[in-house]
Amino acid sequence: ETGVTQTPRHLVMGMTNKKSLKCEQHLGHNAMYWYKQSAKKPLELMFVYNFKEQTENNSVPSRFSPECPNSSHLFLHLHTLQPEDSALYLCASSQRPGGPYEQFFGPGTRLTVL
Amino acid sequence: KQEVTQIPAALSVPEGENLVLNCSFTDSAIYNLQWFRQDPGKGLTSLLLIQSSQREQTSGRLNASLDKSSGRSTLYIAASQPGDSATYLCALTGGNEKLTFGTGTRLTIIP
Numbered sequence A: 001e002t003g004v005t006q007t008p009r010h011l012v013m014g015m016t017n018k019k020s021l022k023c024e025q026h027l028g029h030n031a032m033y034w035y036k037q038s039a040k041k042p043l044e045l046m047f048v049y050n051f052k053e054q055t056e057n058n059s060v061p062s063r064f065s066p067e068c069p070n071s072s073h074l075f076l077h078l079h080t081l082q083p084e085d086s087a088l089y090l091c092a093s094s095q096r097p098g099g100p101y102e103q104f105f106g107p108g109t110r111l112t113v114l
Numbered sequence B: 001k002q003e004v005t006q007i008p009a010a011l012s013v014p015e016g017e018n019l020v021l022n023c024s025f026t027d028s029a030i031y032n033l034q035w036f037r038q039d040p041g042k043g044l045t046s047l048l049l050i051q052s053s054q055r056e057q058t059s060g061r062l063n064a065s066l067d068k069s070s071g072r073s074t075l076y077i078a079a080s081q082p083g084d085s086a087t088y089l090c091a092l093t094g095g096n097e098k099l100t101f102g103t104g105t106r107l108t109i110i111p
Helices: none
Strands: A004-007 A010-013 A018-025 A031-037 A044-050 A053-057 A064-070 A073-079 A087-094 A109-113 B010-014 B019-025 B030-038 B044-051 B056-059 B062-067 B072-077 B086-094 B099-101 B105-110
Touching: A004 A087, A010 A018, A018 A031, A018 A087, A031 A073, A044 A064, A044 A073, A053 A064, B010 B019, B019 B030, B019 B086, B019 B105, B030 B062, B030 B072, B044 B056, B044 B062, B044 B072, B072 B086
Parallel strands: A010 A109, B010 B105
Antiparallel strands: A004 A018, A018 A073, A031 A044, A031 A087, A044 A053, A064 A073, A087 A109, B019 B072, B030 B044, B030 B086, B056 B062, B062 B072, B086 B099, B086 B105
């Protein structure tokens, strides 16, 4: 596959469940991002990783736990979520974080918390 | 704090017409500005990227302009087609090196 891929594409979970979202980029980039897109709101940056190191945590609740084992893979571990966490979660990558570098997005995971 | 505004929130246009989508921002200290397309329930597709030093970019029927002094960008779509129906988002990388998004314009092309 090419570009940025995300699995699963859809996820329904209860508030007591533990699940993980996966993102993989095949672009040789060094920076990866998690964004949250809720209805009627602009995309919100959650986390930024550069060369596997977290460089940004945008005041995200601890029930969201990111993991970046290498520059190509990014996970978002979910536990004890709330219904208001239901949203589209988008992963992106770029050659470097910020600056003039274009970000490329995956198709997203549609998360529903019951 | 950078604020990005897209007006109108929704737009309907007959097929074949040319149209302009607007994006305004409050802080002109930016690295670049991107226009994205998002189909319902899907991820973002990058359409055009304009670097801070550029005034416009073109790709096929799309033309994006950037005027930092007035804090505005426009996306021009020529000869619109039903397949152009989607939500169009502008986003810019500012001095904090983060991508800030607008809320988007939902475009419907009427056959």
